[in-house]
Amino acid sequence: AHEWQLIARPVGRPAPEDFRFVERDLRPLAEGEVRVRNHYLSVDPYMRGRMDDAESYIPPFELYRAMEGGAIGEVVASRSADLAVGDTVLHNLAWRDVAQGPASAFRRAPQAPGVPESAYLHVLGMTGLTAYVGLLDIAGFKEGDTVFVSGAAGAVGGVVGQIARLKGAARVIGSAGGPAKVDLLTGKYGYDAAFDYKQGDVAGQLAKAAPDGIDVYFDNVGGEHLEAALASFNRDGRAAICGMISGYNSEHPQPAPHNLFEVIKKGLTLRGFTVGFHTHRMRDFAREAGAWLAEGRLVYDETVVDGVENTLEAFLGMMDGANTGKMLVRV
Ligand code: NDP
Numbered sequence: 096a097h098e099w100q101l102i103a104r105p106v107g108r109p110a111p112e113d114f115r116f117v118e119r120d121l122r123p124l125a126e127g128e129v130r131v132r133n134h135y136l137s138v139d140p141y142m143r144g145r146m147d148d149a150e151s152y153i154p155p156f157e158l159y160r161a162m163e164g165g166a167i168g169e170v171v172a173s174r175s176a177d178l179a180v181g182d183t184v185l186h187n188l189a190w191r192d193v194a195q196g197p198a199s200a201f202r203r204a205p206q207a208p209g210v211p212e213s214a215y216l217h218v219l220g221m222t223g224l225t226a227y228v229g230l231l232d233i234a235g236f237k238e239g240d241t242v243f244v245s246g247a248a249g250a251v252g253g254v255v256g257q258i259a260r261l262k263g264a265a266r267v268i269g270s271a272g273g274p275a276k277v278d279l280l281t282g283k284y285g286y287d288a289a290f291d292y293k294q295g296d297v298a299g300q301l302a303k304a305a306p307d308g309i310d311v312y313f314d315n316v317g318g319e320h321l322e323a324a325l326a327s328f329n330r331d332g333r334a335a336i337c338g339m340i341s342g343y344n345s346e347h348p349q350p351a352p353h354n355l356f357e358v359i360k361k362g363l364t365l366r367g368f369t370v371g372f373h374t375h376r377m378r379d380f381a382r383e384a385g386a387w388l389a390e391g392r393l394v395y396d397e398t399v400v401d402g403v404e405n406t407l408e409a410f411l412g413m414m415d416g417a418n419t420g421k422m423l424v425r426v
Pocket of ligand 1: 141270316368
């Protein structure tokens with residue numbers, strides 16, 4: 096079997112020398128264990144944080160040990176009464192082609208007609224739940240709100256704008272990198288307006304796209320985007336602070352927005368969250384999102400990189416915006 100290991104803590108942008116791809120013999124299964132052949136691996140921005148030796152809501156990756164991450168695969172050997180050969184399971188032991196361990200580390204994947212299994216790694220899984228919880232519970236979205244989403248063509252962002260529209264937003268605005276992504280937002284995802292943050296200042300472009308201001312900001316990016324949202328907020332505006340990807344590879348902490356005083360002037364609420372503390376909403380989310388998907392009212396994109404040996408390339412590409420929708424590795 097093959098696995099990726101972190102062998103040095105990256106400084107700034109991770110370099111290939113910080114990782115190694117190794118082949119390992121699998122030990123025989125112990126009583127209660129299962130072996131899973133992975134079909135799809137997830138690469139996610141939070142993994143960049145786990146490469147640093149810093150305290151966070153999730154421990155750092157250990158050097159010279161297999162890295163971890165979300166995956167879906169099939170049980171190929173079982174010494175547990177809980178899972179049988181052929182079961183499709185979700186788990187967090189990826190960056191490898193074959194995972195094994197106690198059956199409790201794996202859970203049977205839901206199944207619905209017409210839904211490909213990869214969807215449980217994004218639109219019906221963690222990133223979809225992040226969009227749902229962030230918009231509805233954290234930002235307290237209400238019908239009639241004007242919503243701005245950054246990182247809007249990614250796995251989380253693409254779903255946020257669509258949920259806002261489905262729940263009755265007055266206007267949904269998105270930002271993303273490049274003209275193709277901007278077209279996707281106003282076309283397939285149904286955003287009312289979108290702009291390319293790489294073409295000119297974010298605050299100016301947002302002000303133009305939201306002439307009557309914004310009520311909700313879903314922040315995937317931080318930095319200049321957060322500053323622009325503060326400037327465009329209406330009174331009592333609310334932000335779900337979900338991610339700050341513009342700073343994940345920077346070697347120095349990012350400066351705070353220069354216009355933080357807007358929070359006081361406008362009575363704004365900026366509220367951060369991590370989805371792992373909101374899994375109690377999975378049932379509601381799965382019911383609503385499953386129905387929207389079946390009715391064709393919720394759509395998504397995947398960018399698929401083939402081969403476990405290309406997982407690092409997929410991760411680095413995702414950090415640079417090579418993905419439209421969810422970045423996945425097909426094993
Ligand atoms: P995406 O699918 O959105 O992929 C990352 C995207 O980030 C890239 O495609 C790229 O798109 C964009 N990006 C990279 N650098 C920059 C930059 N400097 N400025 C603006 N955009 C940039 O990833 P996810 O949907 O998985 O995650 C999106 C965000 O949500 C991340 O910040 C992540 O950390 C956060 N997150 C938070 C969770 C939580 O519980 N709080 C859970 C899951 C995700 P482009 O081409 O548009 O630049």
